[in-house]
Amino acid sequence: MNISTEKTAGWANYPRIVAAVARPENRDELADYLHHTGQCIARGNGKSYGDASLAPNMVSMLGFRKILEFDREKGEIDCEAGVLLADILPLIVPAGWFFYVTPGIKAITIGGAIASDVHGKNHPVAGCFSNWLISFELMRADGEVLTCSRSENAGLFWQTCGGMGWTGIILSARFRLRRISSVHLRQKTVEAGDFEALWRAFEENGHWPYAAGWVDGLSPRHRGVALFAEHLESDAPDMPLRYEVPTPKNIPFYAPSGLLNPLSTRIHNYFYHRKNKSGERLADLESYFYPLDRTLNWNRLYGRRGFVQYQFCLPENAAYDGLIRVLDAIRAHRQAPFLTVLKKHGERPPEAVHSFPVKGWSLALDFPRTGGLPALVRRLDDIVRASAGKIYLTKDACSAPDLGRIDPAAFGEEKFWSLLKGRILSGG
Numbered sequence: 001m002n003i004s005t006e007k008t009a010g011w012a013n014y015p016r017i018v019a020a021v022a023r024p025e026n027r028d029e030l031a032d033y034l035h036h037t038g039q040c041i042a043r044g045n046g047k048s049y050g051d052a053s054l055a056p057n058m059v060s061m062l063g064f065r066k067i068l069e070f071d072r073e074k075g076e077i078d079c080e081a082g083v084l085l086a087d088i089l090p091l092i093v094p095a096g097w098f099f100y101v102t103p104g105i106k107a108i109t110i111g112g113a114i115a116s117d118v119h120g121k122n123h124p125v126a127g128c129f130s131n132w133l134i135s136f137e138l139m140r141a142d143g144e145v146l147t148c149s150r151s152e153n154a155g156l157f158w159q160t161c162g163g164m165g166w167t168g169i170i171l172s173a174r175f176r177l178r179r180i181s182s183v184h185l186r187q188k189t190v191e192a193g194d195f196e197a198l199w200r201a202f203e204e205n206g207h208w209p210y211a212a213g214w215v216d217g218l219s220p221r222h223r224g225v226a227l228f229a230e231h232l233e234s235d236a237p238d239m240p241l242r243y244e245v246p247t248p249k250n251i252p253f254y255a256p257s258g259l260l261n262p263l264s265t266r267i268h269n270y271f272y273h274r275k276n277k278s279g280e281r282l283a284d285l286e287s288y289f290y291p292l293d294r295t296l297n298w299n300r301l302y303g304r305r306g307f308v309q310y311q312f313c314l315p316e317n318a319a320y321d322g323l324i325r326v327l328d329a330i331r332a333h334r335q336a337p338f339l340t341v342l343k344k345h346g347e348r349p350p351e352a353v354h355s356f357p358v359k360g361w362s363l364a365l366d367f368p369r370t371g372g373l374p375a376l377v378r379r380l381d382d383i384v385r386a387s388a389g390k391i392y393l394t395k396d397a398c399s400a401p402d403l404g405r406i407d408p409a410a411f412g413e414e415k416f417w418s419l420l421k422g423r424i425l426s427g428g
Protein backbone atom coordinates (compact mmCIF):
# COMPACT_ATOMS: atom_id res chain seq x y z
CA MET A 1 0.00 0.00 0.00
CA ASN A 2 1.23 3.47 -0.86
CA ILE A 3 1.95 5.74 2.13
CA SER A 4 3.52 9.12 1.42
CA THR A 5 4.46 12.09 3.55
CA GLU A 6 2.76 15.19 2.21
CA LYS A 7 2.00 18.79 3.01
CA THR A 8 -1.75 18.81 3.01
CA ALA A 9 -4.81 20.92 3.85
CA GLY A 10 -8.58 21.09 3.44
CA TRP A 11 -10.30 23.15 0.77
CA ALA A 12 -9.56 26.48 2.48
CA ASN A 13 -5.80 25.74 2.48
CA TYR A 14 -5.69 26.47 6.18
CA PRO A 15 -4.48 24.89 8.37
CA ARG A 16 -1.74 23.14 6.39
CA ILE A 17 0.05 20.20 7.98
CA VAL A 18 2.58 17.52 7.11
CA ALA A 19 0.88 14.13 7.26
CA ALA A 20 1.46 10.49 6.35
CA VAL A 21 -1.27 9.74 3.81
CA ALA A 22 -2.09 6.05 3.30
CA ARG A 23 -3.90 4.96 0.14
CA PRO A 24 -5.39 1.49 0.68
CA GLU A 25 -6.94 -0.16 -2.38
CA ASN A 26 -8.99 -2.80 -0.57
CA ARG A 27 -10.41 -3.79 2.80
CA ASP A 28 -7.51 -6.06 3.76
CA GLU A 29 -4.99 -3.29 3.23
CA LEU A 30 -7.16 -0.90 5.22
CA ALA A 31 -7.61 -3.35 8.13
CA ASP A 32 -3.87 -4.01 8.13
CA TYR A 33 -3.14 -0.28 8.19
CA LEU A 34 -5.53 0.31 11.10
CA HIS A 35 -3.97 -2.58 12.98
CA HIS A 36 -0.47 -1.10 12.71
CA THR A 37 -1.27 2.63 13.01
CA GLY A 38 -2.00 4.79 16.01
CA GLN A 39 -4.63 7.50 15.72
CA CYS A 40 -5.77 8.39 12.22
CA ILE A 41 -8.63 9.97 10.28
CA ALA A 42 -10.38 9.05 7.02
CA ARG A 43 -10.09 11.51 4.16
CA GLY A 44 -12.60 11.66 1.32
CA ASN A 45 -11.88 14.22 -1.38
CA GLY A 46 -10.59 16.88 1.03
CA LYS A 47 -13.41 19.34 0.30
CA SER A 48 -14.15 20.11 3.93
CA TYR A 49 -12.74 23.58 4.48
CA GLY A 50 -10.79 23.43 7.74
CA ASP A 51 -9.18 20.62 9.69
CA ALA A 52 -11.95 17.99 9.59
CA SER A 53 -9.98 15.52 7.48
CA LEU A 54 -6.53 16.39 8.85
CA ALA A 55 -4.39 14.38 11.25
CA PRO A 56 -0.77 13.23 11.27
CA ASN A 57 -2.02 9.88 9.88
CA MET A 58 -4.64 10.15 7.16
CA VAL A 59 -6.36 7.38 5.18
CA SER A 60 -7.41 8.43 1.69
CA MET A 61 -10.58 6.58 0.67
CA LEU A 62 -10.33 7.51 -3.01
CA GLY A 63 -9.20 3.94 -3.81
CA PHE A 64 -12.73 2.77 -2.92
CA ARG A 65 -14.48 4.12 -5.98
CA LYS A 66 -16.83 1.43 -7.34
CA ILE A 67 -20.54 1.92 -7.92
CA LEU A 68 -21.84 -1.47 -6.78
CA GLU A 69 -25.50 -1.27 -7.82
CA PHE A 70 -27.96 1.20 -9.31
CA ASP A 71 -31.57 0.09 -8.95
CA ARG A 72 -33.30 2.14 -11.66
CA GLU A 73 -36.77 1.06 -10.58
CA LYS A 74 -36.52 1.93 -6.92
CA GLY A 75 -34.01 4.76 -7.31
CA GLU A 76 -31.36 3.35 -4.98
CA ILE A 77 -27.57 3.47 -5.24
CA ASP A 78 -25.11 1.19 -3.51
CA CYS A 79 -21.51 2.36 -3.83
CA GLU A 80 -18.11 2.43 -2.18
CA ALA A 81 -17.34 5.33 0.11
CA GLY A 82 -14.79 7.00 -2.20
CA VAL A 83 -17.30 7.45 -5.04
CA LEU A 84 -17.95 11.14 -5.78
CA LEU A 85 -21.37 12.68 -6.35
CA ALA A 86 -19.87 13.67 -9.72
CA ASP A 87 -19.33 9.96 -10.55
CA ILE A 88 -22.98 9.18 -9.84
CA LEU A 89 -24.68 12.07 -11.67
CA PRO A 90 -23.97 10.87 -15.27
CA LEU A 91 -25.52 7.52 -14.35
CA ILE A 92 -28.65 8.67 -12.54
CA VAL A 93 -29.73 11.88 -14.29
CA PRO A 94 -30.33 10.28 -17.74
CA ALA A 95 -32.44 7.66 -15.95
CA GLY A 96 -34.56 10.38 -14.33
CA TRP A 97 -33.11 10.42 -10.82
CA PHE A 98 -31.30 13.04 -8.72
CA PHE A 99 -30.08 13.38 -5.13
CA TYR A 100 -32.63 14.28 -2.47
CA VAL A 101 -29.90 16.28 -0.78
CA THR A 102 -26.83 17.75 -2.44
CA PRO A 103 -24.32 20.27 -1.15
CA GLY A 104 -23.10 23.06 -3.45
CA ILE A 105 -20.27 20.92 -4.82
CA LYS A 106 -20.27 17.57 -6.58
CA ALA A 107 -16.61 16.62 -6.04
CA ILE A 108 -17.28 15.12 -2.61
CA THR A 109 -17.27 11.46 -1.65
CA ILE A 110 -20.20 9.52 -0.24
CA GLY A 111 -18.11 8.85 2.89
CA GLY A 112 -17.65 12.62 3.29
CA ALA A 113 -21.37 13.24 2.67
CA ILE A 114 -22.27 10.87 5.52
CA ALA A 115 -19.53 11.95 7.94
CA SER A 116 -20.58 15.61 7.57
CA ASP A 117 -24.27 14.70 7.11
CA VAL A 118 -24.38 17.34 4.40
CA HIS A 119 -27.40 19.52 3.68
CA GLY A 120 -28.53 21.40 0.60
CA LYS A 121 -30.74 24.37 -0.20
CA ASN A 122 -33.85 22.32 0.65
CA HIS A 123 -33.28 21.40 4.28
CA PRO A 124 -36.82 22.30 5.49
CA VAL A 125 -38.33 19.78 3.03
CA ALA A 126 -35.57 17.17 2.59
CA GLY A 127 -33.40 17.28 5.71
CA CYS A 128 -29.81 16.09 5.55
CA PHE A 129 -28.08 13.31 3.59
CA SER A 130 -28.86 10.87 6.44
CA ASN A 131 -32.62 11.29 5.79
CA TRP A 132 -32.17 9.25 2.58
CA LEU A 133 -29.45 6.91 3.78
CA ILE A 134 -30.52 3.28 4.01
CA SER A 135 -27.37 1.66 5.39
CA PHE A 136 -23.58 1.71 5.33
CA GLU A 137 -20.68 -0.55 6.21
CA LEU A 138 -18.26 0.75 8.82
CA MET A 139 -14.77 -0.57 9.59
CA ARG A 140 -13.94 -0.10 13.26
CA ALA A 141 -10.45 0.33 14.70
CA ASP A 142 -9.98 -3.44 15.17
CA GLY A 143 -10.79 -4.12 11.50
CA GLU A 144 -14.28 -5.47 12.22
CA VAL A 145 -16.86 -4.46 9.57
CA LEU A 146 -20.37 -3.63 10.83
CA THR A 147 -23.47 -2.96 8.78
CA CYS A 148 -25.31 0.04 10.22
CA SER A 149 -28.88 1.12 9.49
CA ARG A 150 -31.91 2.40 11.38
CA SER A 151 -32.58 -1.17 12.53
CA GLU A 152 -29.08 -2.70 12.75
CA ASN A 153 -26.41 -1.06 14.95
CA ALA A 154 -28.73 1.95 14.99
CA GLY A 155 -26.78 3.83 17.66
CA LEU A 156 -23.63 3.67 15.56
CA PHE A 157 -25.62 4.62 12.46
CA TRP A 158 -26.70 7.92 14.02
CA GLN A 159 -23.34 8.62 15.68
CA THR A 160 -21.65 8.24 12.30
CA CYS A 161 -24.00 10.61 10.42
CA GLY A 162 -22.33 13.96 11.04
CA GLY A 163 -19.77 12.22 13.26
CA MET A 164 -16.83 13.63 11.26
CA GLY A 165 -15.19 10.23 10.75
CA TRP A 166 -14.69 9.58 14.44
CA THR A 167 -16.67 6.34 14.68
CA GLY A 168 -14.64 4.42 12.11
CA ILE A 169 -14.16 4.26 8.36
CA ILE A 170 -17.20 4.09 6.11
CA LEU A 171 -16.56 1.52 3.37
CA SER A 172 -19.76 1.62 1.33
CA ALA A 173 -23.30 2.99 1.54
CA ARG A 174 -26.77 2.53 0.09
CA PHE A 175 -29.09 5.54 -0.28
CA ARG A 176 -32.30 6.69 -1.99
CA LEU A 177 -32.68 9.04 -4.94
CA ARG A 178 -35.55 11.29 -5.97
CA ARG A 179 -37.39 11.29 -9.30
CA ILE A 180 -36.88 14.15 -11.76
CA SER A 181 -38.39 14.44 -15.21
CA SER A 182 -36.37 17.45 -16.42
CA VAL A 183 -32.81 18.72 -16.07
CA HIS A 184 -34.22 22.21 -15.66
CA LEU A 185 -35.45 24.20 -12.72
CA ARG A 186 -37.59 27.30 -12.51
CA GLN A 187 -35.62 29.89 -10.57
CA LYS A 188 -36.94 33.03 -8.97
CA THR A 189 -34.64 35.88 -7.91
CA VAL A 190 -35.66 38.51 -5.38
CA GLU A 191 -33.44 41.56 -4.81
CA ALA A 192 -33.56 42.88 -1.27
CA GLY A 193 -32.41 46.39 -0.33
CA ASP A 194 -31.83 45.45 3.30
CA PHE A 195 -31.80 42.45 5.61
CA GLU A 196 -35.44 42.85 6.61
CA ALA A 197 -36.49 42.66 2.95
CA LEU A 198 -34.30 39.59 2.46
CA TRP A 199 -35.89 37.89 5.46
CA ARG A 200 -39.35 38.81 4.17
CA ALA A 201 -38.50 37.34 0.76
CA PHE A 202 -37.79 33.98 2.43
CA GLU A 203 -41.04 34.15 4.42
CA GLU A 204 -43.14 35.03 1.37
CA ASN A 205 -41.55 32.37 -0.82
CA GLY A 206 -41.57 29.54 1.70
CA HIS A 207 -43.43 27.25 -0.72
CA TRP A 208 -40.39 26.94 -3.04
CA PRO A 209 -38.51 23.71 -2.22
CA TYR A 210 -35.05 25.24 -2.75
CA ALA A 211 -33.98 28.55 -1.24
CA ALA A 212 -30.68 30.29 -0.55
CA GLY A 213 -29.68 33.88 -0.04
CA TRP A 214 -26.65 36.08 -0.57
CA VAL A 215 -25.92 38.91 1.86
CA ASP A 216 -23.61 41.78 1.05
CA GLY A 217 -21.33 41.67 4.09
CA LEU A 218 -20.04 45.16 3.35
CA SER A 219 -23.34 46.99 2.99
CA PRO A 220 -24.52 48.89 6.09
CA ARG A 221 -28.11 47.77 5.52
CA HIS A 222 -27.05 44.20 4.70
CA ARG A 223 -28.72 44.16 1.32
CA GLY A 224 -28.99 40.81 -0.41
CA VAL A 225 -30.44 38.54 -3.05
CA ALA A 226 -32.66 35.49 -2.48
CA LEU A 227 -32.79 32.65 -5.00
CA PHE A 228 -35.66 30.16 -5.02
CA ALA A 229 -36.09 27.16 -7.28
CA GLU A 230 -38.15 24.09 -8.07
CA HIS A 231 -37.66 21.19 -10.48
CA LEU A 232 -39.59 21.52 -13.73
CA GLU A 233 -41.95 18.83 -14.90
CA SER A 234 -41.11 17.66 -18.39
CA ASP A 235 -43.55 17.33 -21.29
CA ALA A 236 -41.87 14.07 -22.27
CA PRO A 237 -41.16 12.27 -18.99
CA ASP A 238 -40.23 8.96 -20.67
CA MET A 239 -37.36 10.42 -22.71
CA PRO A 240 -33.83 9.99 -21.32
CA LEU A 241 -32.57 13.24 -19.84
CA ARG A 242 -29.41 14.85 -21.19
CA TYR A 243 -26.84 15.45 -18.50
CA GLU A 244 -24.20 17.91 -19.64
CA VAL A 245 -21.37 19.41 -17.64
CA PRO A 246 -19.81 22.55 -19.12
CA THR A 247 -16.00 22.49 -19.32
CA PRO A 248 -14.84 24.25 -16.18
CA LYS A 249 -12.33 27.09 -16.11
CA ASN A 250 -9.25 26.56 -13.97
CA ILE A 251 -7.29 28.82 -11.63
CA PRO A 252 -3.83 27.37 -12.35
CA PHE A 253 -1.82 29.26 -9.69
CA TYR A 254 -2.27 30.72 -6.25
CA ALA A 255 -3.22 34.38 -6.55
CA PRO A 256 -1.14 36.87 -4.58
CA SER A 257 -2.44 37.00 -0.99
CA GLY A 258 -4.57 40.11 -0.64
CA LEU A 259 -6.22 39.86 -4.07
CA LEU A 260 -9.55 39.34 -2.33
CA ASN A 261 -9.64 42.41 -0.10
CA PRO A 262 -12.37 44.87 0.94
CA LEU A 263 -12.03 46.80 -2.33
CA SER A 264 -12.21 43.79 -4.68
CA THR A 265 -15.04 42.36 -2.56
CA ARG A 266 -16.93 45.65 -2.84
CA ILE A 267 -16.54 45.55 -6.63
CA HIS A 268 -17.61 41.89 -6.75
CA ASN A 269 -20.67 42.63 -4.58
CA TYR A 270 -21.65 45.56 -6.77
CA PHE A 271 -21.62 43.43 -9.92
CA TYR A 272 -23.24 40.42 -8.21
CA HIS A 273 -26.12 42.59 -7.05
CA ARG A 274 -26.50 44.20 -10.47
CA LYS A 275 -26.48 40.83 -12.23
CA ASN A 276 -29.16 39.28 -10.02
CA LYS A 277 -32.24 41.30 -10.85
CA SER A 278 -35.64 40.24 -9.52
CA GLY A 279 -37.46 37.93 -11.90
CA GLU A 280 -37.80 34.33 -13.05
CA ARG A 281 -35.64 32.30 -15.39
CA LEU A 282 -34.74 28.72 -16.27
CA ALA A 283 -31.67 27.15 -14.71
CA ASP A 284 -30.18 23.70 -15.25
CA LEU A 285 -29.00 21.26 -12.60
CA GLU A 286 -25.36 22.29 -12.98
CA SER A 287 -25.85 26.04 -12.88
CA TYR A 288 -28.33 25.95 -10.02
CA PHE A 289 -26.78 23.34 -7.73
CA TYR A 290 -23.06 23.57 -8.55
CA PRO A 291 -22.25 27.13 -9.72
CA LEU A 292 -18.85 27.11 -8.01
CA ASP A 293 -17.84 23.91 -9.82
CA ARG A 294 -17.59 25.95 -13.02
CA THR A 295 -14.22 27.21 -11.79
CA LEU A 296 -11.74 24.55 -10.70
CA ASN A 297 -9.39 25.46 -7.85
CA TRP A 298 -11.18 28.74 -7.08
CA ASN A 299 -9.80 28.38 -3.54
CA ARG A 300 -6.44 29.55 -4.97
CA LEU A 301 -7.90 33.04 -5.43
CA TYR A 302 -7.35 33.50 -1.69
CA GLY A 303 -3.61 33.01 -2.10
CA ARG A 304 -1.30 30.66 -0.22
CA ARG A 305 -2.38 31.97 3.16
CA GLY A 306 -5.76 30.42 2.50
CA PHE A 307 -9.08 31.42 4.01
CA VAL A 308 -11.57 30.44 6.66
CA GLN A 309 -15.19 29.58 6.10
CA TYR A 310 -17.26 30.40 9.14
CA GLN A 311 -20.66 28.68 8.99
CA PHE A 312 -23.03 28.75 11.92
CA CYS A 313 -26.66 27.89 12.54
CA LEU A 314 -28.90 29.78 14.98
CA PRO A 315 -32.20 28.49 16.36
CA GLU A 316 -35.32 30.13 14.95
CA ASN A 317 -36.13 32.33 17.96
CA ALA A 318 -32.64 33.88 18.07
CA ALA A 319 -31.85 33.92 14.36
CA TYR A 320 -32.93 37.35 13.12
CA ASP A 321 -31.23 39.35 15.88
CA GLY A 322 -28.20 37.04 15.93
CA LEU A 323 -27.66 37.37 12.18
CA ILE A 324 -27.86 41.16 12.35
CA ARG A 325 -25.34 41.14 15.21
CA VAL A 326 -22.99 38.95 13.18
CA LEU A 327 -23.25 41.20 10.12
CA ASP A 328 -22.70 44.31 12.25
CA ALA A 329 -19.67 42.69 13.91
CA ILE A 330 -18.12 41.92 10.52
CA ARG A 331 -18.40 45.57 9.52
CA ALA A 332 -17.11 46.77 12.88
CA HIS A 333 -14.05 44.50 12.50
CA ARG A 334 -13.52 45.75 8.92
CA GLN A 335 -13.45 42.22 7.52
CA ALA A 336 -14.84 41.45 4.07
CA PRO A 337 -16.50 38.06 3.50
CA PHE A 338 -16.18 37.27 -0.20
CA LEU A 339 -18.86 34.57 -0.42
CA THR A 340 -21.93 34.45 1.81
CA VAL A 341 -24.76 31.90 1.82
CA LEU A 342 -27.90 32.21 3.94
CA LYS A 343 -30.17 29.17 4.36
CA LYS A 344 -33.30 28.31 6.29
CA HIS A 345 -33.39 24.96 8.10
CA GLY A 346 -36.18 22.71 9.26
CA GLU A 347 -36.58 20.08 11.97
CA ARG A 348 -34.11 17.24 12.18
CA PRO A 349 -34.77 13.70 13.40
CA PRO A 350 -34.05 13.57 17.16
CA GLU A 351 -31.61 10.68 16.60
CA ALA A 352 -29.44 12.78 14.24
CA VAL A 353 -27.49 14.16 17.17
CA HIS A 354 -24.43 15.30 15.18
CA SER A 355 -26.18 16.81 12.15
CA PHE A 356 -25.25 20.45 11.88
CA PRO A 357 -28.57 22.17 11.04
CA VAL A 358 -31.03 23.00 13.78
CA LYS A 359 -34.48 24.45 13.01
CA GLY A 360 -33.51 28.01 12.23
CA TRP A 361 -31.07 29.77 9.93
CA SER A 362 -27.45 29.28 8.90
CA LEU A 363 -24.99 31.68 7.34
CA ALA A 364 -21.71 30.69 5.68
CA LEU A 365 -19.03 33.36 5.30
CA ASP A 366 -15.67 33.04 3.51
CA PHE A 367 -12.98 35.30 4.95
CA PRO A 368 -9.46 35.73 3.57
CA ARG A 369 -6.97 35.01 6.36
CA THR A 370 -5.87 38.39 7.62
CA GLY A 371 -4.36 39.59 10.89
CA GLY A 372 -7.74 40.86 12.09
CA LEU A 373 -9.59 37.58 11.54
CA PRO A 374 -8.88 35.84 14.89
CA ALA A 375 -10.49 38.71 16.82
CA LEU A 376 -13.55 38.59 14.56
CA VAL A 377 -13.86 34.81 14.92
CA ARG A 378 -13.80 35.19 18.70
CA ARG A 379 -16.57 37.81 18.46
CA LEU A 380 -18.68 35.65 16.15
CA ASP A 381 -18.18 32.66 18.44
CA ASP A 382 -19.51 34.79 21.31
CA ILE A 383 -22.62 35.71 19.34
CA VAL A 384 -23.23 32.10 18.28
CA ARG A 385 -22.76 30.91 21.86
CA ALA A 386 -25.08 33.59 23.27
CA SER A 387 -27.73 32.60 20.71
CA ALA A 388 -27.42 28.86 21.57
CA GLY A 389 -26.20 28.27 18.00
CA LYS A 390 -23.82 25.79 16.40
CA ILE A 391 -20.70 25.83 14.25
CA TYR A 392 -20.46 23.53 11.20
CA LEU A 393 -17.48 21.33 12.01
CA THR A 394 -16.81 20.45 8.38
CA LYS A 395 -16.05 24.11 7.68
CA ASP A 396 -14.40 24.96 10.96
CA ALA A 397 -10.70 25.68 11.44
CA CYS A 398 -10.44 27.99 14.41
CA SER A 399 -13.59 28.33 16.48
CA ALA A 400 -13.60 27.91 20.24
CA PRO A 401 -13.55 24.22 21.20
CA ASP A 402 -16.75 24.42 23.24
CA LEU A 403 -18.81 25.23 20.11
CA GLY A 404 -20.00 21.84 18.96
CA ARG A 405 -16.82 19.81 19.12
CA ILE A 406 -17.39 16.09 19.22
CA ASP A 407 -15.79 14.16 22.03
CA PRO A 408 -14.16 11.06 20.51
CA ALA A 409 -14.40 9.27 23.84
CA ALA A 410 -18.18 9.24 23.34
CA PHE A 411 -17.69 6.79 20.50
CA GLY A 412 -15.38 4.43 22.36
CA GLU A 413 -13.12 4.68 19.29
CA GLU A 414 -10.38 7.02 20.31
CA LYS A 415 -8.29 5.74 17.45
CA PHE A 416 -10.03 8.11 15.04
CA TRP A 417 -9.34 11.74 15.58
CA SER A 418 -8.84 15.15 14.08
CA LEU A 419 -6.50 18.02 14.87
CA LEU A 420 -7.04 20.08 17.96
CA LYS A 421 -8.77 23.38 17.39
CA GLY A 422 -7.61 26.87 18.17
CA ARG A 423 -4.46 27.37 16.15
CA ILE A 424 -5.03 30.78 14.62
CA LEU A 425 -6.49 32.03 17.83
CA SER A 426 -3.25 31.15 19.50
CA GLY A 427 -1.35 32.56 16.56
CA GLY A 428 -0.03 29.25 15.15
Ligand SMILES: Cc1cc2nc3c(=O)[nH]c(=O)nc-3n(C[C@H](O)[C@H](O)[C@H](O)COP(=O)(O)OP(=O)(O)OC[C@H]3O[C@@H](n4cnc5c(N)ncnc54)[C@H](O)[C@@H]3O)c2cc1C
Pocket residue numbers: 010011041042043044045046047048049052053061081082102103104105107108109110111112113115116117118119120121163164165166168169170171292394395
Ligand atom coordinates in the same frame (compact mmCIF):
# COMPACT_ATOMS: atom_id res chain seq x y z
C1 LIG B 1 -17.64 24.73 -2.75
C2 LIG B 1 -18.16 23.92 -1.60
C3 LIG B 1 -19.52 23.97 -1.31
C4 LIG B 1 -20.03 23.21 -0.25
N1 LIG B 1 -21.36 23.28 0.01
C5 LIG B 1 -21.89 22.59 1.05
C6 LIG B 1 -23.29 22.61 1.32
O1 LIG B 1 -24.07 23.29 0.62
N2 LIG B 1 -23.75 21.86 2.36
C7 LIG B 1 -22.92 21.09 3.12
O2 LIG B 1 -23.41 20.43 4.04
N3 LIG B 1 -21.59 21.04 2.88
C8 LIG B 1 -21.06 21.78 1.87
N4 LIG B 1 -19.72 21.72 1.62
C9 LIG B 1 -18.88 20.89 2.49
C10 LIG B 1 -18.70 19.45 1.95
O3 LIG B 1 -19.90 18.96 1.42
C11 LIG B 1 -18.29 18.55 3.12
O4 LIG B 1 -17.15 19.06 3.74
C12 LIG B 1 -18.02 17.10 2.70
O5 LIG B 1 -17.91 16.31 3.86
C13 LIG B 1 -16.73 16.98 1.89
O6 LIG B 1 -16.59 15.64 1.47
P1 LIG B 1 -15.16 15.02 1.12
O7 LIG B 1 -15.37 13.73 0.45
O8 LIG B 1 -14.34 16.01 0.41
O9 LIG B 1 -14.62 14.75 2.59
P2 LIG B 1 -13.33 15.27 3.35
O10 LIG B 1 -13.29 16.75 3.30
O11 LIG B 1 -12.15 14.54 2.91
O12 LIG B 1 -13.71 14.83 4.84
C14 LIG B 1 -14.80 15.44 5.52
C15 LIG B 1 -15.09 14.65 6.79
O13 LIG B 1 -15.59 13.36 6.42
C16 LIG B 1 -14.81 12.34 7.01
N5 LIG B 1 -14.76 11.23 6.07
C17 LIG B 1 -14.52 11.29 4.74
N6 LIG B 1 -14.59 10.06 4.19
C18 LIG B 1 -14.87 9.21 5.20
C19 LIG B 1 -15.05 7.80 5.28
N7 LIG B 1 -14.98 7.00 4.21
N8 LIG B 1 -15.32 7.26 6.49
C20 LIG B 1 -15.43 8.04 7.59
N9 LIG B 1 -15.27 9.37 7.57
C21 LIG B 1 -15.00 9.95 6.39
C22 LIG B 1 -13.45 12.97 7.27
O14 LIG B 1 -12.77 12.33 8.32
C23 LIG B 1 -13.86 14.40 7.62
O15 LIG B 1 -14.22 14.46 8.99
C24 LIG B 1 -19.16 22.43 0.56
C25 LIG B 1 -17.81 22.38 0.27
C26 LIG B 1 -17.30 23.12 -0.80
C27 LIG B 1 -15.82 23.08 -1.09
